[in-house]
Amino acid sequence: MTALIAEQILNGLQLGILLFLIAAGLTLIFGVMDFINLSHGSLFMLGAYLSVTFIGMFDNFAFSILLACLSVFMIGAIFEVMLVRRLYNRNHLDHVLVTFGVILVANEAVSMIWGSVPIFSGLPDALSHQVSLPFGIEYPSYRLLVIFAGIILAGGLFYLINRTRLGMLVRAGASNRTMVSVLGVNIKLLYTLVFGLGALLAGFAGAMAGPLLSVQPGMGEAILIQSFVVVVIGGLGSINGALLAAILVGLIDTIGRAFMRDILGFVFSPSVASDAGPALSSMLIYILMALVLFFRPEGLVPMQKRN
Amino acid sequence: MAHPALDLSGITVTFGGIHALTDVNLTLKPGQIHALIGPNGAGKTTLVSVLSGELKPDHGTVRLSGENINSLKPYQRARRGLLRTYQLTALFQHIPLKQNILLSLEARDRARLSIGDLFRFGVSKRYASEVAEILENFKLTDKADVVPSSLSHGDRRRLELAMAIIANPSVLLLDEPLAGLSTADAVALVEMIQHQLRGKTPVLLVEHDMDAVFSLADEITVMVNGNVLLTGSPEEVRNSEEVQAAYLSDEDDF
Amino acid sequence: MHGRLEIQSIVIPLLAIAIGPIVALITDDVYVLHIFERALIFAVAAASLNLILGFGGMVSFGHAVFIGLGAYITGIMSNADITALWLQIPAILAVTGIVAMVMGLIALRTTGVHFIMITLALAQIFYYTAVSSSTFGGDDGLVIYERSTFFGLYDPWDSWQFYGFVAIVSLGLIWLVTAVTSSDFGLRLLATRENPQRSAALGFHVLGTRLLAFVIAGMVCGLAGMLLANQSEFATPGYANWQRSGELLAIVILGGVGLRMGPVYGAFAFILVEHTLASYTNHWALYFGLILILVVLFLHRGLAGLVERVLRPRAAKRPEFEEAR
Numbered sequence A: 001m002t003a004l005i006a007e008q009i010l011n012g013l014q015l016g017i018l019l020f021l022i023a024a025g026l027t028l029i030f031g032v033m034d035f036i037n038l039s040h041g042s043l044f045m046l047g048a049y050l051s052v053t054f055i056g057m058f059d060n061f062a063f064s065i066l067l068a069c070l071s072v073f074m075i076g077a078i079f080e081v082m083l084v085r086r087l088y089n090r091n092h093l094d095h096v097l098v099t100f101g102v103i104l105v106a107n108e109a110v111s112m113i114w115g116s117v118p119i120f121s122g123l124p125d126a127l128s129h130q131v132s133l134p135f136g137i138e139y140p141s142y143r144l145l146v147i148f149a150g151i152i153l154a155g156g157l158f159y160l161i162n163r164t165r166l167g168m169l170v171r172a173g174a175s176n177r178t179m180v181s182v183l184g185v186n187i188k189l190l191y192t193l194v195f196g197l198g199a200l201l202a203g204f205a206g207a208m209a210g211p212l213l214s215v216q217p218g219m220g221e222a223i224l225i226q227s228f229v230v231v232v233i234g235g236l237g238s239i240n241g242a243l244l245a246a247i248l249v250g251l252i253d254t255i256g257r258a259f260m261r262d263i264l265g266f267v268f269s270p271s272v273a274s275d276a277g278p279a280l281s282s283m284l285i286y287i288l289m290a291l292v293l294f295f296r297p298e299g300l301v302p303m304q305k306r307n
Numbered sequence B: 001m002a003h004p005a006l007d008l009s010g011i012t013v014t015f016g017g018i019h020a021l022t023d024v025n026l027t028l029k030p031g032q033i034h035a036l037i038g039p040n041g042a043g044k045t046t047l048v049s050v051l052s053g054e055l056k057p058d059h060g061t062v063r064l065s066g067e068n069i070n071s072l073k074p075y076q077r078a079r080r081g082l083l084r085t086y087q088l089t090a091l092f093q094h095i096p097l098k099q100n101i102l103l104s105l106e107a108r109d110r111a112r113l114s115i116g117d118l119f120r121f122g123v124s125k126r127y128a129s130e131v132a133e134i135l136e137n138f139k140l141t142d143k144a145d146v147v148p149s150s151l152s153h154g155d156r157r158r159l160e161l162a163m164a165i166i167a168n169p170s171v172l173l174l175d176e177p178l179a180g181l182s183t184a185d186a187v188a189l190v191e192m193i194q195h196q197l198r199g200k201t202p203v204l205l206v207e208h209d210m211d212a213v214f215s216l217a218d219e220i221t222v223m224v225n226g227n228v229l230l231t232g233s234p235e236e237v238r239n240s241e242e243v244q245a246a247y248l249s250d251e252d253d254f
Numbered sequence C: 001m002h003g004r005l006e007i008q009s010i011v012i013p014l015l016a017i018a019i020g021p022i023v024a025l026i027t028d029d030v031y032v033l034h035i036f037e038r039a040l041i042f043a044v045a046a047a048s049l050n051l052i053l054g055f056g057g058m059v060s061f062g063h064a065v066f067i068g069l070g071a072y073i074t075g076i077m078s079n080a081d082i083t084a085l086w087l088q089i090p091a092i093l094a095v096t097g098i099v100a101m102v103m104g105l106i107a108l109r110t111t112g113v114h115f116i117m118i119t120l121a122l123a124q125i126f127y128y129t130a131v132s133s134s135t136f137g138g139d140d141g142l143v144i145y146e147r148s149t150f151f152g153l154y155d156p157w158d159s160w161q162f163y164g165f166v167a168i169v170s171l172g173l174i175w176l177v178t179a180v181t182s183s184d185f186g187l188r189l190l191a192t193r194e195n196p197q198r199s200a201a202l203g204f205h206v207l208g209t210r211l212l213a214f215v216i217a218g219m220v221c222g223l224a225g226m227l228l229a230n231q232s233e234f235a236t237p238g239y240a241n242w243q244r245s246g247e248l249l250a251i252v253i254l255g256g257v258g259l260r261m262g263p264v265y266g267a268f269a270f271i272l273v274e275h276t277l278a279s280y281t282n283h284w285a286l287y288f289g290l291i292l293i294l295v296v297l298f299l300h301r302g303l304a305g306l307v308e309r310v311l312r313p314r315a316a317k318r319p320e321f322e323e324a325r
Helices: A002-033 A040-058 A061-082 A092-114 A141-163 A165-175 A177-182 A187-212 A219-234 A239-267 A270-295 B044-052 B074-079 B097-110 B115-119 B128-137 B153-166 B183-197 B210-216 B234-239 B241-246 C007-027 C032-053 C064-079 C085-107 C112-132 C159-182 C184-194 C196-202 C206-232 C242-255 C262-278 C284-298 C302-311
Strands: A130-133 A137-140 B006-015 B018-028 B033-037 B059-064 B082-084 B171-175 B203-206 B219-224 B227-232
Touching: A002 A040, A002 A137, A002 A141, A002 A165, A002 A187, A002 A219, A002 A239, A040 A061, A040 A092, A040 A187, A040 A219, A061 A187, A092 A219, A092 C112, A092 C242, A092 C284, A130 A141, A137 A141, A141 A165, A141 A187, A141 A239, A165 A187, A187 A219, A219 A239, A219 A270, A219 C112, A219 C242, A239 A270, A270 C085, A270 C112, B006 B044, B018 B033, B018 B044, B018 B059, B018 B227, B033 B044, B033 B210, B044 B074, B044 B082, B044 B171, B044 B203, B074 B082, B074 C196, B082 C196, B097 B128, B097 B153, B097 C184, B097 C196, B115 C184, B128 B153, B153 B171, B153 B183, B183 B203, B183 B210, B210 B234, B219 B234, B219 B241, B227 B234, B227 B241, C007 C032, C007 C159, C007 C262, C032 C064, C032 C159, C032 C206, C032 C242, C032 C262, C064 C085, C064 C112, C064 C206, C064 C242, C085 C112, C085 C206, C112 C242, C159 C184, C159 C206, C184 C196, C184 C206, C196 C206, C242 C262, C242 C284, C242 C302, C262 C284, C262 C302
Parallel strands: B033 B203, B033 B219, B082 B171, B171 B203
Antiparallel strands: A130 A137, B006 B018, B006 B059, B219 B227
């Protein structure tokens, strides 16, 4: 039982890290550009498809992931220059609609190129075994890699934001847009870079998640909605909040799915539990979000606004 | 004795430890125009927000005709006749001027939300003659179908004032009604306030334009740094050395 | 102008219900009636969304939940042999009304992006309930074996009579929403959209006004769900998922947000694009996505705005047709 719970906690952590990578991009883009990007999930999907394709072409796992990330970064940057840039001074409704349109286009484009049948990408042999962890836990090595790679990337992101000039501008831009523009910074370039960075994070998440999920059109949507839940719970525009909320959502969602039926089984009849269990566990994070918004409308770690 | 139209006692507001208002007392007598002046940051706008209910004071009570209205929300205060205008004009930007006025008349006669509103039509017909008269009075007739966002600043100020006056307030708060107006427009608006409000409606006037203040006010309260420095007649304020030292000496338009 | 009935608001819905039969007669193909039934149903749903989005400024990303609710209640009742509309409609109005009330009370505490997200989250809660309720078909949806009836006044299985039923209900609901927006209440709703602070300073109850609009929109949309359930003989969680809510938003924008007849134009355009493209390509959503992007970028005030500009070039700047912000 302990091993089972520990395994689920690791799974939750892994989901949380993937969610953080996507939510970080969303919240950065919202914080700096005040832009709602529904099509962020499509970048996740692209990352997955491209990595699968590159693995098939080059037969080198690490190189393929890297190439996929860079490609998604480029695609994100081009997307920003061609379309997103025109929308910064529009209202949020327009953002939602245009990026909703982009989702439709991206899903169809992907199914035209790769077909609408799910693709399963095999793991490299070196990563497809179980690792023995302390306390008798057996855990798939690839999932462990996802957790570590995610932590490293998240660490890199925090370093970038808190320690570098680009990060300084991002933080300044998030709290005071006009200030950055008077500093004589090339604001257009900054925005493109931030968008590209967000795309890269989503692309990486997609590339790493590819082997764990079935790669298919529309795969970005489920995770997009969850990431938005994370962003809202954490506080729009707040990276720290996104990290906290991502781990929270990842754990709650995973553990809820694994154990909700058993927990309900203590109180209700088995048939009720097996009916209500999955429903309740899928709802958990939305209920959490509604509660957070009700009691702390600005999220758990609100973005600091300076006037 | 009749209650004062508006009575503030001991109003204190702090923002994160900083005192924005400290123990402010102010009495607005029926029929009077009472001006509130003071340098920037004196807390005048904060005080107006406290009065209209948009900001809760830490201490102190606000009384409207003797009734404690501390716990009332802005819309409830408005229904008791305490209306305000805004420093930056706050109009319904994308609906025509005439409809802005209709809304104000509706608020006067039937502010309460009721299911019946769903089945009532023809608000513009019902008020047609009254609206025409108001437009005439405030020199807005030819702009009746224009939206406020494309009006001139002076027109917007007049509309803002009109919307507050026609709702027949028991107390009116005017938050810098002359801000940003040209001299000619300002004179016209002062004229309008004299004509429409003098002796009828008690007014609390927050204003920077000293000419306007001294020509309109029956009584003046001077605030500095969140404190009331002095309350008195225009003569007393003009002659007070304290006031001159604190405020008026470096004011160009005095 | 406000409070005055516009000829357009009367004529356009009448034209909308007439097109289907005309096309059916010309092509001698009863099947096309089904396409126009769908267009009318989406027009009703979009009109209800336009009430809160266009006139109330509330960007709900969960409006499809009410289609889902309406469809499921209809399906569950019909399958339990309660097909009478005089029982079904009150049930739908009661449930959607209560759900909208609760949803509104939670969501209307917030504004802006938070409002968009919380409506989305609340709709997802319903979606997952439907997905996992195995009694009502779960993921696969609920097949409905009986269509609704109304004192035997029409035969629901006759294509023409069923179209008549859908058309009359749709017409009534579209006019109803139009009437609400033209009423005194509609003017107050506009005021809360334009400037909630000022509305309150005049003495209006902003939350109450918004909530009432939200509840009315939910109930009307629930009836659209009732029509859809009858039309497709099916109720599925998919009716309530967030893509459906996104489509409803898209229809409103396509037609012209805040324009009374916008949803009618939008729904017909949407269904016709879907139908026409679907017969040429499996990837019709690609083109719909492109159209949506182009409309938002370039067609300010949507199709209804375009029609307005063509028909009455001088009236096109009329302020009532300003979009929600």
